Amino acid sequence: MEQSRIDWPSFVLCALILIGASIPLFAYPDASEAALEKLYGFISSEFGVLYLLASVAAIAFLLWLGFSRYGAIRLGDPDESPEFREISWIGMLFCAGVGAGLLYWCATEWAFYYDAPPFGAEPRSVEAQEWASTYGLFHWGFTAWAFYCLPAIAIAYPYYNKKLDILRFSVSCHWFLKGNDHGPLARTIDFLFMIALLGGAASSLGFSTPMIAACLGWLFGIEANDTLEITVVFLCMVLFALSVWLGLKKGIKRLSDINVLLAFGLLLFILVVGPTAFLLKTSLNSVGLMADNFLRMNFWTDPFTDSGFVESWTIFYWAWWIAFAPYIGLFVTRISRGRTIRQVIFGMLVWGSLGSWLFYMIMGNYALSLELAGQVDFTGIMSRVGGSAAIVAMLEQLPLTGVVIGVFSVISIVFAATTYDSASYTLASSATLHLKAGDDPARWHRVFWAFALGLMPVALMLLQGNLRPIQVILLIVSLPILFVGVAMSVALVKSLRADYQANSKPTM
Numbered sequence: 001m002e003q004s005r006i007d008w009p010s011f012v013l014c015a016l017i018l019i020g021a022s023i024p025l026f027a028y029p030d031a032s033e034a035a036l037e038k039l040y041g042f043i044s045s046e047f048g049v050l051y052l053l054a055s056v057a058a059i060a061f062l063l064w065l066g067f068s069r070y071g072a073i074r075l076g077d078p079d080e081s082p083e084f085r086e087i088s089w090i091g092m093l094f095c096a097g098v099g100a101g102l103l104y105w106c107a108t109e110w111a112f113y114y115d116a117p118p119f120g121a122e123p124r125s126v127e128a129q130e131w132a133s134t135y136g137l138f139h140w141g142f143t144a145w146a147f148y149c150l151p152a153i154a155i156a157y158p159y160y161n162k163k164l165d166i167l168r169f170s171v172s173c174h175w176f177l178k179g180n181d182h183g184p185l186a187r188t189i190d191f192l193f194m195i196a197l198l199g200g201a202a203s204s205l206g207f208s209t210p211m212i213a214a215c216l217g218w219l220f221g222i223e224a225n226d227t228l229e230i231t232v233v234f235l236c237m238v239l240f241a242l243s244v245w246l247g248l249k250k251g252i253k254r255l256s257d258i259n260v261l262l263a264f265g266l267l268l269f270i271l272v273v274g275p276t277a278f279l280l281k282t283s284l285n286s287v288g289l290m291a292d293n294f295l296r297m298n299f300w301t302d303p304f305t306d307s308g309f310v311e312s313w314t315i316f317y318w319a320w321w322i323a324f325a326p327y328i329g330l331f332v333t334r335i336s337r338g339r340t341i342r343q344v345i346f347g348m349l350v351w352g353s354l355g356s357w358l359f360y361m362i363m364g365n366y367a368l369s370l371e372l373a374g375q376v377d378f379t380g381i382m383s384r385v386g387g388s389a390a391i392v393a394m395l396e397q398l399p400l401t402g403v404v405i406g407v408f409s410v411i412s413i414v415f416a417a418t419t420y421d422s423a424s425y426t427l428a429s430s431a432t433l434h435l436k437a438g439d440d441p442a443r444w445h446r447v448f449w450a451f452a453l454g455l456m457p458v459a460l461m462l463l464q465g466n467l468r469p470i471q472v473i474l475l476i477v478s479l480p481i482l483f484v485g486v487a488m489s490v491a492l493v494k495s496l497r498a499d500y501q502a503n504s505k506p507t508m
Helices: 008-027 029-067 086-098 101-115 126-139 142-161 169-177 184-220 226-246 248-273 276-292 294-299 309-335 341-372 378-384 387-395 401-430 443-452 455-461 468-504
Strands: none
Touching: 029 142, 029 294, 029 309, 029 341, 029 468, 086 142, 086 248, 086 309, 086 341, 086 401, 101 126, 101 184, 101 341, 101 378, 101 387, 101 401, 126 142, 126 276, 126 294, 126 309, 126 341, 142 169, 142 309, 142 341, 142 468, 169 184, 169 309, 169 468, 184 226, 184 309, 184 387, 184 401, 184 468, 226 401, 248 276, 248 341, 248 401, 276 294, 276 341, 309 401, 309 468, 341 378, 341 387, 378 387, 387 401, 401 443
């Protein structure tokens, strides 16, 4: 049965914040962009080191937890079976975790590093080429999924094992709340999560919508302008509202299953018809280079050259994952009943990273190969027109161009849809007073957030000439979540230890 009791204070306050944040972007785009630029510089320079330390701490903590005695604890009853099959579980968490943003960045990210490489490498040199094909794997690998996984475990354990009837981000700090699940502290934590999700979701759609519009413009022979981009946003909203209306198993699960098959089918096609040997050799080289420099990449602060690489890219990505982490944690909680803590940790770290890497290894390296062979002036198109046009130019080089771009468009739209119907589901859960395991928020509630999530991306499109506005929004909304992450980690360990000691005491 669906739970329809709405937490009106959380609902109204979050809706007002969403509207209030969007109005200045619509009304004063130039002034908003200038203010955001200054704010980004301040936060990234003053707090950037915290993001780098948090990334290392998250991976270390999860590895310790997964290999510890607590890793065997099942989320739910001791004899409970997983609710979803392994392939469906992987598909849902992957589609929710990456979205259409992966398709944009896997094809374009290397170009930024090729022209402005890290570690003082010469632009467009062989060393720059190696880093260009490697750094995307680092940014979309273990650290991203560690940030996602931490709140998933911190929420799922108290939710399933303590039989709570609320599914909110504040559940991750259940140990400190001491049963006051609707008090001021809990509401503050949930409010921070909702704002972070709105900012993160808006940013992701802000990246992917121009790409989808460019592909649809090519297919139908129309100009990829603002009108088309807004139409794409509306199309995505309708699709994920429909998915939300159908529910988790009929909607999100089916979309995820279909899209995973389409996406990896497209990657296999590119691998076979593209420069196969180059793609394989470059991919293996990138994995080796990342493995050899993993600690260096994690701890690099660029203190002597001050190139801005760390602030513009690594900190931006860590902020993105942190902003999205509570949402992914809530969604993974909902689909992970019956799995052990160890299964969730290594399932997310391994399968999530491998899935993301395949896109960079094949699609990203294919775009790089076109640039190096002189077949497509990828970086030139990016600088003159934009990344979306460069992606279309890349896809035009493949056989069956119309079919390929059509499939790519469908994958992009469904990725956006599965991300946002998952986001609307968790927003509705957070603004629902009571939600027992297996229950869903009210349908109208989920559909409302599905459409509300499209408001800020449209506003961000007014500032699409610069990535910084999107980056700074992610940085702002992620900063409070960074500190909550420390509290949830402590709460999880305390709760696990207390329960383990209680269960280990001999009975009289």
